[in-house]
Amino acid sequence: MPTMKANEMRDLNEAEIKQRIAEETRDLTDLRFRRSVTGLENPIVLRHKRREIARMRTILNEKKREAAAE
Numbered sequence: 001m002p003t004m005k006a007n008e009m010r011d012l013n014e015a016e017i018k019q020r021i022a023e024e025t026r027d028l029t030d031l032r033f034r035r036s037v038t039g040l041e042n043p044i045v046l047r048h049k050r051r052e053i054a055r056m057r058t059i060l061n062e063k064k065r066e067a068a069a070e
Helices: 006-010 014-037 044-069
Strands: none
Touching (some): 014 044
């Protein structure tokens, strides 16, 4: 699944962001397992997944803060 830019993520609602976080976390867990068993062709994928999850969590927190301020 191609990565989304932060601006594209901000267009999603909270439920969609939570769903994407869950999907990416499952993918990251699977990649970590595959890395330990057989190795990965491109281990940089792990870094990209971690950063994408962090980016989505940051945007989710921004949305929660905006909702609380209103």
